Amino acid sequence: MTRNAAIVGGGHTDWGERDATWKDLAQEAGKATFDDVPDVGPPDVEGLFVGAVQPERFAFQSHVAPLVAELLGVEADSMIARTELACASGQAALRYAWLAIAAGQLDTALVIGVEKMNLPDGHDEEMQTSMSNVVDREFDGVNGLNAPTYFSFLGQRHMHEYGTTQEQLAKVAVKNKTHAANNPYAQFRMDIDVDDVLDSYPIAPPLHLFDCSGVTDGAAGLILMSEEKAREVTDEATYITGSGQSCMAGNSVNNVPSFSAWPQATVAAEQAYEQAGIDDPVKELDVAEIHDCFSISEIIEYEDLGWVEKGEGGQFIEDGRSELDGDIAVNPRGGLLGCGHPLGATGVSQALEVHKQFTGRVESARQVPDGPETGLIHNLSGSASVHSVMTLGRDPR
């Protein structure tokens, strides 16, 4: 008895090192979201889902969903929750909103993703401390493993096993940071080439500084409605056509399946493709916002989302197949490499980008050509132990 759910609009804050608090960012995202959908206001929201990873550490605030409800005047008299799934928290919030609507529990949901990561001067180590506990703190975080070092292992193994090159990694960074240059809210709007990436600081080899996303303050929001209600407020809704997730019961280094492959991503993608009726993703997907927390991540995702044979992800970027005019336009928003990565907000921002690409409301320089109609968002989280995939379409399933 599931019902279709649709994104009817959304809004975004500027991302970067913001002179603003967590609560300021939540309010900015809420206003931008409601401003985008004039026919829906705070009193209409029955369910509120807030993606946030570490407000307890970065903003010393817990129980944040009711705080957002208060700030935005949302009563949320049906469902209210904050989702925490590390870097996939935003997509998790979106997924729960979709499920609540699909199950007939409510018709209108607000999804807000917020993260305030930059702490005042002199507190960088405190921020880094808080980032090192998304892996198993007792046995992995304790060794100094943070995100760059963890993903450097994947880069090294992928290069070792499949011959992926440093230049191929750099091409991902160049593509996404260049896309971000055409995105006014992105943190890293850069005109760079492969040499610039290779010349940047080798922060955790084989990863250079420009192979990495940033430390970002930012927020984004979406309004989701049942298909029936969505059709009352817009004729340009974006439908959630599929949603999958897989964990495979691993989190610590000993228990993740691989350091060169993410079979969880394959499982999650196949779930979403099946729900959406997608048989050949390379042919059928027009635009994808995938989790390029590091350049190597995007290369592995080309493979494990089922777009190219295992080991050929480097060739996929080298052949230009993920460019705006390629087989699948990947990360036209600028990705995490270009936009930055305010953890809880990223998945929300990705879905908003796909919605805006469908409706032709992005800056023309990063508009995917020929009217994209099908899209995908992907997030990994923590030690890349969990992968979340959602397919989106201009038409319902």
Next chain:
Amino acid sequence: MSDEPPRGSTSLPDSVDFPRLFDFYEIQSEDETRIHEFYANLDDGSLTTTECADCGELHFPPRVVCPECTSDDLSYASLPHTGTLHAFSVMRAGAPIGKVDDLPFVVGIVDLDGVDVRLSARIDDAEYDDLTIGDPVTLKVVDIEGPADLERVFYRFVPADADADVDA
């Protein structure tokens, strides 16, 4: 203009104790963790982990319940003290509280010899540029000094060919 409101002050301490677990190391004693035997064994110079008496599964990290069969009949088994580097990198920036002075340091993933256990570890006495995937490494036990009056230990690894130098 209204009257000035009364003005007072309040003060906070200049410093506080290192918040618990911000140094990453668990408090390892019997009154704090049920896997204290893992740490006690390590303190005695032996790397161990739990093994399920019912299904035989070897776990890492050590558990109190077997994730394969939900048994809680677990015992500690010795792990080899040698392994090979599955992957490695060097941490040059972005260290957490208390570890900035250690920068740069090598971190790696070690496949222990002869068992299906893979763990992350600091690799001491090594330069990133001198290492290769597959290099042999051996266990090193470090005593954790500070910040509180706690007796704590942890494991690291060193290149096997550097072992003699460490012992010297």
